[in-house]
Amino acid sequence: MNLTTQIRSGLIVSCQAPPDSPLAAPEIIAAMAKAAVLRGAVAVRINTPAHIQAVRQAVNVPIIGLWKQELPDYPVYITPRFSDAAAVAVAGADVIALDATARSRPEPLQDLIRRIHDELGKPVMADIDSLESAKAAVVAGADWVGTTLFGYTETTAHTPPPSWLLLSQLVEHLNVPILCEGGIASPTMAAKALNLGAWAVVVGTDITGIDLKVQHYVQTLKTNTKHDFQP
Template structure:
């Protein structure tokens, strides 16, 4: 297996657990202080990093933790399906709020700004590494060729090309581990500690878990559906 190193300052992510601390916009949890408390609790318990959405939430988390923050800004648009940090000005806002690495949608879908331009601007102007959230092996390779610092299986199962699939992206992860020369992060669908261990055993350089740890709203909905109460 190739020795794949995270960029300087992010070495602590290797082999560890990153907790995604996010909440639906209509949830009481969608409050910077609540998100920051989630992130702090995760770090106290051993998370090596956190993944945070929006400048306000990133800034609140930055005040409480010193571990690397994977920052992003979800922006839903009627014109483009790409919604994870689709534009440079959004990446800039997240970086200024305190993110250490910027996550972007790197799928091959229509987007408001050229992917190569976005990656270069983040790295050269902001001086921040880029995490490419991808859905397919082809998208991962294109992003790697454009110079991203790591790729994540984040969008597998959530795009037109992969919507018929259900994460975790075990097969995709296995392929990327063999072909990528940059770190591969397993994200999406990890719903148990056993699954997180499996991701590492398959060669993931890091594992991101969100809903199963911090997704109270979605977890309660799932319980109610299983109990036939909704």
């Protein structure tokens, strides 16, 4: 069974944590991933070579790997360079996820995807924010497209994810698997994504984002209650 078939209509869990979180230890990320797989996740999405290596030893489902890198001269940050992709592949990722938006980047997108295919032998998941960037990514050779960056780029930041309209447009206009990622906050929303034609659904914060979820609860309690807040 190939990777694309393995993830069909399934739940992919993104197991990540902020760098300053106690949860960011590789063994804890690996435990999150193993728990997700034991409960039915068809794949996991993992950031950094160290975490990918730990997760690879814990699970046997496909790993979508990436490496977030903040570069001073470029806004793209998800696996922006071939060297980042190579490290992710060596660590054990089965699919390489990268920023495929139209923003400026250190290496041309088409060259990056070609090298990942030719030199690493890995398929590419293009994280996009619009139909236009998705079309360009497919022309450049992307194997999968994810709605990951909708709501997180300059041109989409005014609208919170998920965009059901964008998902529907991608399904209609592209002939590669479309993964719905970003803003999925309930099983009902995940089911809606599949019903709209998503190949699979990626959920992160709502399942594994303890840090962000706690911050949101605390902030909401501080700003929306009449009583003095006592943590």
